[in-house]
Amino acid sequence: MRFGCLGSGSKGNAWLIQAGGTRIMVDCGFGPREAGKRLARLGLDVSDLNAILVTHEHGDHGRGVARLAGKARCSTWLSHGTHAMLDASGSAPTSAQIVEAEQKFAIGDLEITPYPVPHDAREPMQFVFSDGACRFGLLTDAGHVTARMEQVLGGCAALALECNHDITRLESGSYPVALKRRILGRYGHLDNDSAATLLKRIAGGGLRHVVAAHLSEHNNTPDLARAALAGALGCEHHWIGVADQETGLDWREI
Numbered sequence: 001m002r003f004g005c006l007g008s009g010s011k012g013n014a015w016l017i018q019a020g021g022t023r024i025m026v027d028c029g030f031g032p033r034e035a036g037k038r039l040a041r042l043g044l045d046v047s048d049l050n051a052i053l054v055t056h057e058h059g060d061h062g063r064g065v066a067r068l069a070g071k072a073r074c075s076t077w078l079s080h081g082t083h084a085m086l087d088a089s090g091s092a093p094t095s096a097q098i099v100e101a102e103q104k105f106a107i108g109d110l111e112i113t114p115y116p117v118p119h120d121a122r123e124p125m126q127f128v129f130s131d132g133a134c135r136f137g138l139l140t141d142a143g144h145v146t147a148r149m150e151q152v153l154g155g156c157a158a159l160a161l162e163c164n165h166d167i168t169r170l171e172s173g174s175y176p177v178a179l180k181r182r183i184l185g186r187y188g189h190l191d192n193d194s195a196a197t198l199l200k201r202i203a204g205g206g207l208r209h210v211v212a213a214h215l216s217e218h219n220n221t222p223d224l225a226r227a228a229l230a231g232a233l234g235c236e237h238h239w240i241g242v243a244d245q246e247t248g249l250d251w252r253e254i
Contacts, residue, residue, distance in 0.1 A: 001110075001131040002253045003158065006030065006038035008140070008213045009245035013061050015138060015160070016042065019131035022108030025052045026127060026138060028064040032071050035064055042251060046072045051107050052093075054078035056121035056141060057085035066093040077105075079114075081123025101125050115152045117142040120187040128152055134206075134254050136160075140214040143187040145198045154202040158209035158254045160243065161199060163225035164189035170219040183219075192220065192228035200232040207233075209252050211241040 006014035012029030016039075023044065028035055036046050049072040054062055062082070069076045076093040078086075079101065086092040099105065101116040101123075113128040119141045128137045134157040139149065142162060153159065170180060170191075183189050190198075199210065210233070212225035226240040233239075243249040 001129070001134060001136065002251045003129075003136050003160070003249075004042050004251040005160075005211075005213070005243040005249035006035065006042070007245050007248045008243035009215060009217060010060055011245055012064075013140070013214070014038070014064075014248075016044070017110065017129045017136060019129075020109035022050050022110050023048050024107060024110060024112075024129075025049055025068075027055055027061040028052060028068045029060040029062070030064045030068075032064060032067045035068050038248060041248075049074045052076045053099075053112070053127060054082055054086075055126055056119060056124035057082050057089075058121055058141070061141070062086055063091065066091050069093045069095065077107075077112075079123040079125055082121070082125075085122050099125070113152060115148060117149065118144055118146065118187050120182065120185075128156065134158070136254060138213075139190075139198075142190055143185055145190070145194060150198065150202055153198075155204050155206070156202075157206050158211075158252065159199070159202075159207070160211040160213045161195045161229070162190040162214045163192045163195045163212040163220065163228065164214050165191050165216045165219035166221075166224045167191050167193065169224075170216075173219055175218070189214070189216075192225050195225075196228040196232040199229055203233055208254060209241065210239070211243050211249060211252075213243045215242065215244065217245065 015026040137153040137156040140162040
């Protein structure tokens with residue numbers, strides 16, 4: 001199994017997971033043309049996708065899903081709430097499978113566990129992927145850590161964890177007060193220290209990859225995110241990967 005990223009941040013998100021001949025995208029906050037360019041950087045074409053999963057309806061995650069799924073002629077998998085919100089905005093995919101949190105399902109060579117997260121969206125979820133030998137856990141867009149999140153992400157061989165902001169930078173920055181409150185709230189985004197605390201609790205001996213994700217370009221830096229996660233593991237900073245907005249993340253084998 002391997003995973004990569006087309007881009008991660010407030011301007012657009014998309015992750016890729018592959019096992020055997022199965023290739024799944026999680027979210028698409030890019031238009032089909034841009035998504036195609038970014039897929040090509042990882043050696044793939046739009047037609048290589050078998051399915052697109054959607055974590056929630058916010059534009060940086062869902063705006064390009066329907067058009068890309070149509071171009072790829074693949075199915076989409078999302079919660080009822082996410083589908084309802086996309087439908088209300090006229091951007092729901094036509095070939096959709098409704099997913100219930102906690103109900104595992106399989107697509108080709110991958111088993112997927114959807115789990116709920118606290119975020120200001122309608123029925124948001126994140127996913128853990130397994131090829132039967134190892135597991136990759138994806139977590140972005142969550143305002144705080146829950147016991148269930150710790151449970152489902154424990155024992156993963158690879159993790160991508162939201163490190164949206166450094167609290168000090170956000171509080172002293174130029175964002176409007178209302179936006180700061182949203183980000184810092186219990187249904188906003190995880191900061192570096194919260195992600196590090198989660199990582200310290202769930203990291204096991206089989207952990208091979210840790211990637212910081214969904215960094216704010218205004219309220220965080222790769223060095224701050226790396227330092228927080230490396231501190232939780234007691235490892236060198238360079239061992240921590242960062243998925244950025246422009247170049248995403250190259251394939252990582254698990």
